[in-house]
Amino acid sequence: MQSVRIPDRKQIVGRAKGAFVGLAIGDALGATTEFMTPQEIKLQYGVHKQIIGKGWLYLKAGQVTDDTQMSICIGRAIRDSQGWNLTAVADEFADWVKGRPIDVGSTCARGIRNYILHQTLEAPPSRWSAGNGALMRMLPVALYTLGNEESLAQYVVEQAHLTHNNPLSDTACIFFGRLLHEAMMGGQLGPLLMQTKGFVNEYPDFCYDPYPGKSSAFVVDTVQTVFHFLFSTDNFEDCLIGTVNQGGDADTTGALAGMLAGALYGVEGIPKRWLKRLDSRVYSEVDTLAEYLVDHSPALL
Known part of the structure; x- marks a missing residue:
């Protein structure tokens, strides 16, 4: 599925940083309008287009939620284990929950609690776990497996099944990873659209055209919303706005749209007013993690 052209490492890292910073920006922007019509x-x-915080979580401007925080957990686990280690990911999630995060979804909380109590690394299959909680956090896996689609499919499903064991969720996680790989290797909007049509x-x-207009936490609604705005715009700002x-679940749809748009347009495509408002510690960590994960992707070494 990847392109034959091979951009240089600086370009790949730039797009990876765009994806991770874009995810955090989308999370911070979307949290304000979460659960609103x-x-x-x-x-x-x-038109909501400024990072102002507030929302139902009463956030500070630039503060992020579970979408970014759980993504950071996976990135840290890969870095600290110097490779893929599902137990390390689960331990990061457990420490995160014990720290009383501002927001954690019910399916994520249940899966993490089962790990804390029983060391369970795979939730049972369930029709009720077709939420977007596994999809929202899969970016670090895509960065670390760049150049290896077999590892992408394996690892992204393993991390998903810690909390969400559902074929719709699995399918979305794998395909978003493939889109990220295509974008980071220099893919443009047109080729990504063709991949998505297939x-x-x-x-x-997951058919999104015509757009059904739902943006709930159901993974199908989430994917349709992200695809609709990604492919009906030609820049990061319009896609996110x-x-x-x-x-609806605007912090997660925002995070995922920001992730894909960030990979497409790079950090330079993200409005500076949003970059300045993002929590500086979050910005620094996701920027550093993005570079580390690409630099240590086994297929690129």
Whole structure:
């Protein structure tokens, strides 16, 4: 699925940083409008396009939620283990939950609690675990497996099954990883659109055209929303603004749209006003982790 052209390492790292910083930006921007309807957003904000925090979690401007925090957990686990180690990922999640994070989804909390109590590394299959909680955090796996789609598919599903064991979730995680690989290797919007059309033909549950207009935490609604705004815009800012003004699970749809758009357009495509508002510690860590994960991807060594 990857392109034959091989960009230089600096370009790859730049797109990887764009993806991780973009995820955090989308999370911080979207958290304000989470659980709101488009009509409520319009009444309160007109068009929501500034990182101001607040929202139902009463966040500070630039603060991030579980989407970014769990992604950072996976990145740290890979770095500290010097490779893929599912137990290390679970331990990071456990420490994170014990630190009383500002937000954690119910399915994630249940899976992590089972690990803490029983060292369970795989949740049982469930039709009720088709949420977006595994998809929202898979970016570090995609960065670390760049150049190796077999490892991508294996690791991304392993991390998913810590909390979410569902074929819709698995399918979304693997395909988003493939899109990220394509973008980081220099892919443009047109080729990614063609890949996505093929994916939708194979998995029609995710058909997003015409856009159904739902943006809930159900992984199908999330994927449809991200694809709709990614492929109906041609820059990072418009993609993110459209996504988060759809409301619903806006921190996660925003994070995922920011992740893919960041990989496509790079950090230089992210508005500077948003970069300045992002929590500086988060910015520093995701920027550093992105570079580390690409530099230590076994297929690129």
